[in-house]
Amino acid sequence: DWTMAAFREQAIGEIRAKVGDARVICGLSGGVDSSVAAILIHEAIGDQLTCIFVDHGLLRMGEAEQVVGMFRDHYNIPLVHVQAQDLFIGALEGEMDPEVKRKTIGRLFIETFEAEAKKIGGADFLAQGTLYPDVIESVSFTGGPSVTIKSHHNVGGLPERMNMKLVEPLRELFKDEVRELGRELGLPEQFVGRHPFPGPGLAIRCPGGITREKLEILRQADAIYLDEIRKAGLYDAIWQAFAVLLPVQTVGVMGDGRTYEFVCALRAVTSVDGMTADFYAFDMEFLGNAATRIINEVKGINRVVYDVTSKPPGTIEWE
Numbered sequence: 372d373w374t375m376a377a378f379r380e381q382a383i384g385e386i387r388a389k390v391g392d393a394r395v396i397c398g399l400s401g402g403v404d405s406s407v408a409a410i411l412i413h414e415a416i417g418d419q420l421t422c423i424f425v426d427h428g429l430l431r432m433g434e435a436e437q438v439v440g441m442f443r444d445h446y447n448i449p450l451v452h453v454q455a456q457d458l459f460i461g462a463l464e465g466e467m468d469p470e471v472k473r474k475t476i477g478r479l480f481i482e483t484f485e486a487e488a489k490k491i492g493g494a495d496f497l498a499q500g501t502l503y504p505d506v507i508e509s510v511s512f513t514g515g516p517s518v519t520i521k522s523h524h525n526v527g528g529l530p531e532r533m534n535m536k537l538v539e540p541l542r543e544l545f546k547d548e549v550r551e552l553g554r555e556l557g558l559p560e561q562f563v564g565r566h567p568f569p570g571p572g573l574a575i576r577c578p579g580g581i582t583r584e585k586l587e588i589l590r591q592a593d594a595i596y597l598d599e600i601r602k603a604g605l606y607d608a609i610w611q612a613f614a615v616l617l618p619v620q621t622v623g624v625m626g627d628g629r630t631y632e633f634v635c636a637l638r639a640v641t642s643v644d645g646m647t648a649d650f651y652a653f654d655m656e657f658l659g660n661a662a663t664r665i666i667n668e669v670k671g672i673n674r675v676v677y678d679v680t681s682k683p684p685g686t687i688e689w690e
């Protein structure tokens with residue numbers, strides 16, 4: 372019978388057979404998937420692996436510190452921390468189209484990985500934490516017409532011509548299985564239970580054009596929302612929760628004055644594998660408190676709305 376311990380042994384064997392004595396780089400996103408992939412590959416090939424954490428300026432508050440701390444200090448896995456904020460944000464500024472934004476980010480990730488690979492004397496393989504649902508949603512559905520819903524940066528978003536071959540040891544797993552594998556590999560429970568976070572990061576939670584100012588407003592609102600969710604003890608009951616900064620300003624009143632600021636949408640869903648999802652039914656008191664805190668504490672937001680769309684017909688992310 373099939374267990375995670377058996378999967379682990381089999382995957383390690385397959386990684387060794389595929390890679391031989393070549394060098395592998397692994398892009399870490401801060402999410403569970405790429406972390407589990409990295410730890411598994413490290414177990415298979417040790418210091419033939421170099422992990423690369425790209426700070427593209429599209430991360431959540433405190434995320435870079437958490438990921439770098441965990442890999443360097445807890446796991447002792449060599450990690451290159453690339454500061455690429457100017458590169459990514461510069462390329463995205465003014466871009467309104469969601470697919471172009473995704474593809475631009477995917478291309479810049481690969482260029483960054485290739486440049487870093489060069490610095491360590493070259494790498495033949497790029498490892499990614501691609502899961503089964505990523506594969507299905509990015510590639511055309513079998514039988515029907517060819518439809519791409521979104522170009523996931525770790526699948527369809529890759530440029531056709533890339534110098535490295537892919538290693539994707541989680542390609543056949545669903546999220547709950549990856550979490551189980553993470554536990555099997557000794558990842559702390561609080562890391563294994565983290566909500567998914569997409570490679571394109573906050574860029575796809577700022578519909579339309581992004582700016583540094585908008586990203587900073589979003590980062591603050593998102594941190595407050597998640598703080599409220601943790602305090603209410605709801606984090607583990609929710610598959611994914613995040614704030615979205617809408618490209619819309621509305622009129623409000625603060626003291627005696629008129630305000631004209633952005634609208635923030637809050638999203639929270641339950642799901643088993645991310646392929647379908649239901650909106651999470653918070654009680655109104657929770658939502659009211661979260662909205663009040665965001666409006667009071669974040670300069671630039673004067674209105675908060677809650678997204679009650681399930682998937683389908685909505686997707687989880689807004690772009």
Ligand code: XMP
Pocket residue numbers: 508521522523524525567568569570571611645646682685686687688689690
């Ligand atoms: P959607 O928005 O397609 O998202 O319903 C389903 C799940 O996938 C995550 N997601 C991504 N993960 N790279 C990733 O690694 C991506 O490009 C990407 N796009 C969406 C999303 O956060 C949700 O958990």
